[in-house]
Amino acid sequence: MEKKQLILASAMAAVLAVAAQPASASDAAGKEKCYGIAKAAGNDCAGNGHACAGQAAKDMDGKEWKYVAKGTCVEMKGSLKAM
Template identity: 55%
Template sequence: MNRRTLCASSAASLMSLALLTGQAAAAEKEKCFGIAKAGQNDCASVTGVHSCAGQSKVDMDKGEWKYVAKGTCKEMKGLTLDEVKAGMKKV
């Protein structure tokens, strides 16, 4: 095996491992709404107020979410996406 082939196969192996590790980590997490402090949300608001992480303006906004370890959201008094959507329909 020449050096170029060895380097290419090593790089491909490392990238595959990184992808698998990232997918496994994501599978162990869930979105938890209503627990993020201002500026500490993980992504877009459910209400469409903004579309990026770190842009929430108030603490514990029910439209903002963070990734948490699977099964811990309720312990933090957080909500699921379905609960948030159900609450939005009532208003």
């Protein structure tokens, strides 16, 4: 019985370790960074002197970005480059 518990605990630890990993570039496949569309605290990553998602100070800041489906940024009145 102890061997089964050890295997189960190891499997759970592996699942939790994978879930705790940050998103990678492959997670963004089919997406592009779109600047100037993020709401305050709604950005996907770094910009304007901070390093984390969710730290945009104001709506539609041209230095903040969100991932959107490729080809949709301009339709959303965003930019593919920081403004």
